[in-house]
Amino acid sequence: MSKKPIILLTDDENTFRNIMAKELTRMGYNVTCCTNGPETLKNMQERDFDVVILDMNMPMMNGIETLKKVKETEPTTEVIVLTGQGSIENAVQAIKLGAYDYLTKPCRLSELDVLLQKALEKRQLSRENAHLRRLVKGVREIPAMIGNSIAMNTVYKMIDKVAPSDSIVLIQGESGTGKELIAQTLHLRSTRANKPFVVINCATLQETLLESELFGHTKGAFTGATESRIGLFEAADGGTLFLDEIGELTVNTQAKLLRVVQSGEVRRVGDNKAITVDTRIIAATHKNLATEAKNGRFREDLYFRLNVITLSLPPLRERKEDIPLLIDHFLQNFCQNVPKKKILPEALTAMAQYSWPGNVRELENTMERLVVLAEGENISIEDLPEDIRGVSPSRNATERTEGTLSEVEKKHILKVLHEKQWNKTLAAEALGISLKTLYNKLKAYHIDL
Known part of the structure; x- marks a missing residue:
């Protein structure tokens, strides 16, 4: 699910826009271009952007008006404004309205790259500190795993091999065997250790609430949705999402989870806009998912996607x-x-x-x-x-x-x-x-x- 930063470049000057798009693409960004404010807002309804580069002087809808609409639509999207030498006052006004920073045209690519990196860091922090902070585990030290039996030594060896990768891991074991402990250990021994570790028990929520928790929702998507809210996949962006008791998911939610696993994109409830996420999935269950899939209680295609690496925990009696x-x-x-x-x-x-x-x-x-x-x-x-x-x-x-x-x-x-x-x-x-x-x-x- 690795991704490039997604940039929306809005400028009505064709030559400048095309050159900038080509250079930003060469620098490793995923760039979408448009020529005016209405096009910017239309693009934002269809896709989630990390940063918007916005020209202040445009026909139809000027930069200030467009900026206001952008921040209303997606408050966590950072905006860098471009302005001419004689319009610094507009740039200052833009910053007061929520723009991250401004550059005067023509700008140096090196300066723009530095601003983009800083804006991306701020956006990531904003997402991590959003509404779902209560679900982000404050795990900082590798938890102790007790046991020197042959069965546990086999588990330790698997952890050594699996932890550094970004592969999906399916942890199987009876209730109380320590599946979340293993998931925490895999996260803290991975390259994602400094990013969020987000946990949800799929057996504790009704289907509609579970979908909202996993994928987020827009304002007005259902009764009680008084504001937009990011989902767990977004909250865990760059880190790890632990789906405990995944065998309890309904078939409908399984289908939506499969789309995320396949595409690396989520769609909030009530919204068709795709949001790209870089989230490692670790799933756990006390059920035999192979048997569940064979009997039609779990989607076979999702099971095969999850069953990349299986880690089985022994019961204490063994x-x-x-x-x-x-x-x-x-x-x-x-x-x-x-x-x-x-x-x-x-x-x-x-x-x-x-x-x-x-x-x-x-x-x-x-x-x-x-x-x-x-x-x-x-x-x-x-x-x-x-x-x-x-x-x-x-x-x-x-x-x-x-x-x-x-x-x-x-x-x-x-x-x-x-x-x-x-x-x-x-x-x-x-x-x-x-x-x-x-x-x-x-x-x-x-x-x-």
């Missing part, structure tokens, strides 16, 4: 060796302003065996609750929620014998492994079996270390 590390991390976070607490081995064993259907988010919430509610400096098994405590090996002899022999054996192996700090050699010695036998049992019980 990386249980990371649970002690995560627990220690959350303990440090939640104990910063309260007395330090320690989790006892039996409680840690129970938590390591629990399936964590809510994944890392559930574990984080559980640790916060334990730090707040547990009395004393130790977190014991009695402090755990009942559903987590219920899967732990009980200290009651009768309860220890409940379940099948294989279930009891599996629990005992996990308990010994935890006591030996997951050292398999020491655990095998304590269990009275060979290391090879321990490996066979780990494989049979699907215990992945």
